[in-house]
Amino acid sequence: RNSIKAMEKELVTCGLQGKEKAALKRSQIFQIPGGKDSETKVIVVLGKAGMGKSILVQKICQDWSNGEFSQFEFAFWFDCKQISLPEKRYSLKDLLLEFFVKPQEGSKEIFEYILQNPTKVLLLFDGFEGLHDHENFPRCSASQPEKDLCSIKELLSGLIQKKILNGCTLLLTARPKDKVYQYVSKVDKTIEIVGFSPQQRELYITKYFEGLPYCDNALKLIKECEYLFSHCYSPLMCRFVCFLCETVLEMGDKSLPSTLTTVFLKFVQQKIISMKTDVTAMRNQESLATLARIAWYLGEKHQNAVKSNLLPSKEVKEFALKHGFFLPFAFPRHSDSEEEEFGSTFSDFVIQNFLGALHLMLAEEIKDKSLIKYLSFPSKKKKPYNWLDLVPRFLAGLLFLQDDPYFCSLSNEDVKQSTKKQKTLLKYIRRLQINELCPERLLDLLHCIYETQSNYLLQHVALRLKTDLSFLGVVLTPPDVHVLHYILKRSRKEFSLDLWNSSIDMQGLKDLVGLKNVASFRASLSDTVRLWKSLEQTKDYELLRASTEKFVLDPFKAKTMKDISDLSDLVEMQEKMINCVQDASGCSSYEIPAIKNLRKLEFALGPVCGLQGFLKLVEILAAFPSLQHLDLDALSENGIGDEGAKSLSEVFPTLTSLEILNLSQNKITDVGAEKLATALPSLSSLKTLSLYNNNICDFGAENLAKVLPAMSSLRVLDVQYNKITGVGAQQLTDSLRKCPHIKNLVMWNPTIPYGVLEHLQQLDSRISV
Secondary structure, eight states: OOHTOOOOOOOEEETTTOOEEEEEEEETTTTTTTTOSSOOOEEEEETTTSSSSSHHHHHHHHHHHHSSSTSSSSEEEEEEOOOEEEEEBBBBIIIIIIIIIISSSSSHHHHHHHHHHHGEEEEEEEEEGGOOOOOOOOOOOOOTTTTTTHHHHHHHHHTTTTTTTOOOOOEEEETTTTHHHHSSSSSEEEEEOOOOOOHHHHHHHHTTTTTSSTTHHHHHHHHHHHHHHHTTTHHHHHHHHHHHHHHHTTOOOOOSSSSHHHHHHHHHHHHHHOOOSSSHHHHHHHHHHHHHHHHHHHHTTOEEEEEESSSSSSHHHHHHTTSSSEEEOOOOOTTTSSSSOEEESSOOOOHHHHHHHHHHHHOOTTGGGGGGSSSSSOSSOOSSSSTTHHHHHHHHHTTTTOOOHHHHHHSOOOOHHHHHHHHHHHHHHHHHOOSSSSSHHHHHHHHHHHTTHHHHHHHHHHSSSSSSSEEETTOHHHHHHHHHHHHTTTTTOOEEEEEOOOOOOOHHHHHHHHHHTTEEEEHHHHHHHHHHHHHHTTTHHHHHHHHHHBBBOEEEEEOOOOHHHHHHHHHHHHHHHHHHHHHHHOOOOOOOOHHTTTOOEEEEEEEHHHHHHHHHTTGGGGTTTTTOOOOOOSSSOOOOOHHHHEEEEEEGOOOOTTOEEEEOOOOOHHHHHHHHHHGGGGGGOOEEETTTSSSSOHHHHHHHHHHHGOOOOOEEEESSSSSHHHHHHHHHHHHTTTTTTTOOEEEEOSSSSSHHHHHHHOOOEEEOO
16 A cells, blocks of 8 residues: 555646646656756745655655666755754754765765765755744854754755755745745745545545455445545545545444544544553543643644653653654764664644644643634634644534543543533634635634534524635635535525636536526636536536536736637637537527626736737637727736737727727837727727827827727827827827817827927817826
């Protein structure tokens, strides 16, 4: 089963703003186009706890040892939680040649070679979140950073600042919520591990139970528990669920726990089930309580490792190691004469979270009212109270488990005290302004409420959700989607969902869109079209039609070539859908409402792809019959130029609803202005035309002046900041006299003498300067 851990998971590389994403092979991780060989390169791998970042780092090391990544002669891998204890200090030589691997001979010569050839060195730091806490990340102040003793933070800071081994390659793994970019000034590449697809989850589960008599039953059992199956997108959680399922099937049971809290309570129970006597049971119970306290207090310090000699007792250490809660490791020695020191680290982040929540429930000093600060859901994007961000979910679940016989055996509290804590949570939720929560905190709340499985709380939250729910730019994982779906369907309200740039998977999008009380939704075009193509292939025409009618596109802003390509796919999809819907409803034609109702389209691709993207956009503009506002004014100028203006003018007759056309800052000259002027009268609804800050001279102004009388719907014309002189200004003013319908002509230009402009304004007050 160990081979399962190395199963390929999809890697995604993205820009810092997450604008464009693309699948990435492991062999491409260190490819950085345009990177200078002589400078340090920093690669950040992001992924939630349990997504497989550590496995990826180990696989990179294994691949390197087998001859891949041959550009590196040295690869050093560090587990940050094992080297991050604040009292530990290292020199670079200690870190590389003592901690990681100790050469049998020639350490000095090897280290000198490394210093002289930094481009041949790969340093992998796994678990960057273990290196920073509430303090700022320190700058490296050592005069000889390669030789002086420093904290691991200072050493890493020196590597990032290029004071140490300038030219090496650094790969850091971290969780998405960690402020990695606050400590790393320049990142050359960002990679995100997105976990298992539904098909990969099934493959993992099948491989786990391969050869066992209940293999088919296991997959069926896990898939029937949709919430747990959604958590299997995380490799770590998938392993937990498989372990638990194996135990359940061996015991002859036919159902799995329905929440994460009950899963981990069962997991802990199975780990320490070999209690032979009451004395052993009591001892294990005390050790578990102590371990839970350690989990919590380490979490408060943003740590998950501790020196073994600092543990309260040998008994607790042996208990934790025996039952797999702890993993042991050794600290590096500065000399052979120095005594070897050992440490212990929690086997995984989720276990530490569960034990931390268990401590809050078991600790007698924590009263019912003080529990609320660990469950708080601030309305703004404040940091959660604790680094252990799953604690609130487990805590909420445990508060509603006082009837569970195993949990009762762990707790010394009487039922009355447990009920009091539960009532405190109920009171807090009732007072909470749910409709003011930001999306991240709302999701945290929904997970907590789901863990309670309290019908009252589930209904209470469902009825108080606002009808417009935006998750714009918030990553929605499969478990997020499950709890959102579970609670939305309990509500009698109709909802509008904004799922744009939420990385929601196709199954999740299908589930949410399929809810009868979801009246409309926005989602990334590529995700939506992919869903529709899937529904078309499976001939689910009813949901296909319902989802197209619910989809909202307006307003749409194109920022990348992919946005334009996706918009083209949407238009193409409409052609295919006419046939599909015809089969389902008998109608002979069909328009996707989102295409039909698009009123505002913004174009902001910038100068590099501006013209190329715009020419492709022009090809499909006629497909949007209700388009009223076309805006090409972007901070990073698009620069469509005369070619773009000519191409646009050719489709003017099809834009019958267009009221606002903004062509500001697009490098249009007299040539483009002439092409535009010829076709402008065909825009029968145009009210506002902006040609602000282009390169239009008097010839262009003359052509515009000629057509103004024919543009009966026009109310505002803006031609300021061009190169029009007094001659062109006079021609526009003369034309204005024939245009009583125009209310404002804005034409200040640095090339028009101020006196001339002032005189023209006196002749016609509609001229603005």
